[in-house]
Amino acid sequence: MRLAVTIATLLLTTITAHADSYEEHDYILNCSGCHRMDGSGSSVVPSFQKMPELDGKLGAREYWIQVPGAAQAPLSDTRLAALMNWLVERFTGKPPQPEYRAQEVGRLRSTPLRDPVAKRSQIRHRP
Numbered sequence: 001m002r003l004a005v006t007i008a009t010l011l012l013t014t015i016t017a018h019a020d021s022y023e024e025h026d027y028i029l030n031c032s033g034c035h036r037m038d039g040s041g042s043s044v045v046p047s048f049q050k051m052p053e054l055d056g057k058l059g060a061r062e063y064w065i066q067v068p069g070a071a072q073a074p075l076s077d078t079r080l081a082a083l084m085n086w087l088v089e090r091f092t093g094k095p096p097q098p099e100y101r102a103q104e105v106g107r108l109r110s111t112p113l114r115d116p117v118a119k120r121s122q123i124r125h126r127p
């Protein structure tokens with residue numbers, strides 16, 4: 001319990017200190033635990049720096065929403081759409097075309113991927 005309070009306090013301090021958008025708040029609270037603040041990930045979590053290698057390939061747009069960490073995040077479709085627009089722009093240099101909207105995100109996240117690693121590799125090897 002004390003650890004939980006300490007973690008919550010640390011998170012809140014980080015947010016007040018650095019976050020200046022809802023998207024960044026949502027990222028810190030829901031994603032940075034695994035993906036890290038700078039998106040570099042870990043041995044089991046891919047670095048967001050590698051998003052450009054999928055960018056523009058068939059299926060990447062859908063994959064980025066259907067990946068379990070995004071699809072199952074405790075965020076509304078509207079907030080997840082905004083977060084993903086922010087994330088894609090941050091790591092590929094431009095927002096998705098067209099930008100994600102709540103309706104598309106809601107449809108995609110209703111079918112999260114069973115094997116995201118295989119899916120990623122399949123998309124990556126497309127021309």
Ligand code: HEC
Pocket residue numbers: 026027030031032033034035044045046048050051054064065067068069070073083087116117120
């Ligand atoms: C519990 C750890 C965890 C959390 C929390 C998490 N992710 Fe992930 N994420 C992963 C792992 C692991 C992968 C690799 C695919 C897989 O095995 O699911 C991944 C992959 C991804 C990818 C694919 C990147 C690529 O190019 O291959 C995206 C996009 C993504 N996550 C977005 C998010 C977003 C957005 C959030 C927060 C709303 C989030 N994740 C929260 C663990 C997490």
